Amino acid sequence: MAILASADPVTKVAASRALAAAWGEGAMALGEAKPPPRPARPERASLRPPKEMAKRRAFGSQASRIALLHALAHIELNAIDLAWDLVARFAGEELPRAFFDDWVEVAAEEAYHFELLARRLAELGAGYGDLPAHDGLWEAAAATSDDLLARLAVVPLVLEARGLDVTPQMAARLERVGDAESAKILRLIYRDEIGHVATGLRWFDRLCRAHSLIPEVVFQERVRRFFRGELKPPFNHHARAAAGFPRDYYEPLAARDGVNP
Ligand SMILES: [Fe+2]
Ligand SMILES: [Fe+2]
Numbered sequence: 206m207a208i209l210a211s212a213d214p215v216t217k218v219a220a221s222r223a224l225a226a227a228w229g230e231g232a233m234a235l236g237e238a239k240p241p242p243r244p245a246r247p248e249r250a251s252l253r254p255p256k257e258m259a260k261r262r263a264f265g266s267q268a269s270r271i272a273l274l275h276a277l278a279h280i281e282l283n284a285i286d287l288a289w290d291l292v293a294r295f296a297g298e299e300l301p302r303a304f305f306d307d308w309v310e311v312a313a314e315e316a317y318h319f320e321l322l323a324r325r326l327a328e329l330g331a332g333y334g335d336l337p338a339h340d341g342l343w344e345a346a347a348a349t350s351d352d353l354l355a356r357l358a359v360v361p362l363v364l365e366a367r368g369l370d371v372t373p374q375m376a377a378r379l380e381r382v383g384d385a386e387s388a389k390i391l392r393l394i395y396r397d398e399i400g401h402v403a404t405g406l407r408w409f410d411r412l413c414r415a416h417s418l419i420p421e422v423v424f425q426e427r428v429r430r431f432f433r434g435e436l437k438p439p440f441n442h443h444a445r446a447a448a449g450f451p452r453d454y455y456e457p458l459a460a461r462d463g464v465n466p
């Protein structure tokens with residue numbers, strides 16, 4: 206809870222790692238807690254609606270690479286809060302301990318991702334909070350705060366899966382402009398994120414089956430109800446399959462004008 210309430214990213218990351226370690230040692234029991242409706246944020250990163258954010262296309266200039274890494278760091282910072290929010294918000298539901306083990310591990314990985322990006326930003330002479338950032342991720346969380354299946358459908362299975370679709374091209378473009386260091390970080394994050402989608406899907410399926418629901422059908426229904434907009438192809442079927450995420454879940458939700466081989 207203190208992690209969600211802390212605005213300073215450095216504190217948030219350190220506390221995330223410490224809490225994940227204590228949890229891993231079995232030193233903690235689940236408490237009853239009501240997470241804040243939205244996590245605290247540093248004052249400098251002004252939050253804007255996603256539409257106002259400039260498109261990041263060419264990575265030729267250092268400024269554009271900083272803008273990309275800053276946007277990704279912002280996503281990871283939100284991902285830390287989203288993972289802890291999942292643990293805290295649904296602690297009252299009857300879920301096995303393994304559910305919390307999994308999401309605590311995800312939170313620790315998101316903290317690591319933020320650290321890697323923040324360190325890289327520092328190497329490029331910038332820092333998190335220098336640029337404005339959008340608030341789209343937390344909007345998705347707020348909309349699904351009463352419905353665990355909706356939260357799993359929208360956060361790991363729409364938003365994090367979307368990350369799998371776009372990350373390989375970003376890494377390749379960074380490499381092409383000679384920024385192998387940043388590309389390496391993106392590839393590491395990409396590998397971990399396949400795991401996060403896999404974790405999301407495993408629990409989504411398990412909870413659906415426990416209630417005799419058909420997972421694909423519930424997924425489509427929740428996404429249509431809770432996620433604004435269609436899913437954007439082309440999809441990275443290879444990475445999604447590696448996460449165990451079958452096409453028949455998401456393809457029926459694809460925007461029709463997109464091309465998808
Ligand atoms: Fe991440
Ligand atoms: Fe993630």
